[in-house]
Amino acid sequence: MTKDIVHTAIDVGTSKVSTLIAHRHANGDVDVLGVGIAPSEGLRKGVVVNIQEAQEAIRTSVAEAKRSAGVNPSSAYVGVSGSHIEVFPRWGSLRSLMYNAPLSPSEIDRAVDAAFPAELPPENQVLHLIPRLYAVDGLKGVRNPVGMHAQRLDVETLCIVGQTAPIQNLVTAVENTKINVRALVASPVSTGEASLSRDEKEMGVTLVDIGGGATTVSVYQQGCLWNAAVLPLGGYQFTTDLAVALNTPYDTAEELKMRHGQASLDTIDDENVEIQAFGDRRTVRVERRVISRYLHDRAEELFRLVGLKVKGFGFPAMPPAGIVLTGGGANLPGIERVARRILGTPVRTADPVGVDGLPEGMLDPAYVASAGVLLWGTRHLASLDSVRKEERRLNKTSGYAQNTTGPLSWLRERVRKVAL
Numbered sequence: 001m002t003k004d005i006v007h008t009a010i011d012v013g014t015s016k017v018s019t020l021i022a023h024r025h026a027n028g029d030v031d032v033l034g035v036g037i038a039p040s041e042g043l044r045k046g047v048v049v050n051i052q053e054a055q056e057a058i059r060t061s062v063a064e065a066k067r068s069a070g071v072n073p074s075s076a077y078v079g080v081s082g083s084h085i086e087v088f089p090r091w092g093s094l095r096s097l098m099y100n101a102p103l104s105p106s107e108i109d110r111a112v113d114a115a116f117p118a119e120l121p122p123e124n125q126v127l128h129l130i131p132r133l134y135a136v137d138g139l140k141g142v143r144n145p146v147g148m149h150a151q152r153l154d155v156e157t158l159c160i161v162g163q164t165a166p167i168q169n170l171v172t173a174v175e176n177t178k179i180n181v182r183a184l185v186a187s188p189v190s191t192g193e194a195s196l197s198r199d200e201k202e203m204g205v206t207l208v209d210i211g212g213g214a215t216t217v218s219v220y221q222q223g224c225l226w227n228a229a230v231l232p233l234g235g236y237q238f239t240t241d242l243a244v245a246l247n248t249p250y251d252t253a254e255e256l257k258m259r260h261g262q263a264s265l266d267t268i269d270d271e272n273v274e275i276q277a278f279g280d281r282r283t284v285r286v287e288r289r290v291i292s293r294y295l296h297d298r299a300e301e302l303f304r305l306v307g308l309k310v311k312g313f314g315f316p317a318m319p320p321a322g323i324v325l326t327g328g329g330a331n332l333p334g335i336e337r338v339a340r341r342i343l344g345t346p347v348r349t350a351d352p353v354g355v356d357g358l359p360e361g362m363l364d365p366a367y368v369a370s371a372g373v374l375l376w377g378t379r380h381l382a383s384l385d386s387v388r389k390e391e392r393r394l395n396k397t398s399g400y401a402q403n404t405t406g407p408l409s410w411l412r413e414r415v416r417k418v419a420l
């Protein structure tokens, strides 16, 4: 097995760091060779707040994946999350000099180039610039204009930016473990890659990834990512609600949530649970109904926020293919029912799809983002020699951060779209 067909993805979440090492077959199938999961340290709300702690968790996760795969990767695709991620549309256009010649991929590249937000302040940087739709001589809704005759080409792109400081902290934490960051993959992109069907993406669907410290809300429509936002709220807040309300340590509240919690009140019984509490009383009895009431209220609040976000994206009603839930928080029993009631739309929970050989324990919504980072890398960067060449060229001319998070990521998206 040669080195360039082994792909590594690292998802540094608030709760866990997961590393996947995989082999991409010539037919595009992706087979996992090894995995490593380590509890996260040094992250809050999806971003690194302590580089030292974060890098130790990354090191542990990568070492375990290396051991189980028997491969020693030197670079990886890395997932980026956090509420510093912003998404907005950008337009670019190009006037073709030769009306009779069909549009070439390089002309399409130039139209997308024109959408690059050059005026972005240095505290922000581009993670992705994803072409959505083209207009050819004013004819709107064209998905792939290669080969069409036109004088003017307009492109509508979705620009995903993040704050430079948290991105740099993440890159430093990963690179301190001697792994080069090959590309950064933002959570709205990664979660959709490993969970949604083509039909859902076409019809319009809202993907809600409920992580430990952040919830990514992404709307897909007409086959591509349409808009997204990251809310600074996740499973951590569900647990903190219990800890504060029941005067119990965070870890006890987390265990309580995992073992006895449910978000829906419809099917709850009258059972009592004994818990360890702060103060001189060592244990207290709590009704399961009480525990679930707090989780239910938090879940309602979360889905109301999701509804407001989707409205804010410009959708008067929820997209017709409904809601797809991912992230560890989607495992809370009854959460689908709450989402259905608050948002009035079909709901399903997704395990990772599109990757073979995941261990059974990872066939869980919590690993959709990790699988998505891997799939994005293998699908969009795998055989793009031109990108590698560009990477080498950029490596010679500028600093690392710019290469991995600025023009290069954007270039990769551009090449991907043209390659479709």
Ligand SMILES: Nc1ncnc2c1ncn2[C@@H]1O[C@H](COP(=O)(O)OP(=O)(O)OP(=O)(O)O)[C@@H](O)[C@H]1O
Pocket (backbone or CB within 6 Å): 012, 013, 014, 015, 016, 017, 040, 045, 046, 047, 081, 210, 211, 212, 213, 214, 215, 234, 235, 236, 239, 254, 257, 258, 261, 326, 327, 328, 329, 330, 331, 332, 333, 365, 366, 367, 369
């Ligand atoms: N069975 C369950 N019931 C309730 N909550 C659960 C369950 N399983 C996992 N969770 C919650 O899921 C959260 C972790 O989700 P996930 O692993 O997707 O987070 P992460 O990717 O590490 O974090 P983030 O994406 O926010 O940076 C934790 O808050 C955990 O309590």
Ligand SMILES: [Mg+2]
Pocket (backbone or CB within 6 Å): 013, 014, 081, 211, 212, 327, 369
């Ligand atoms: Mg996550």
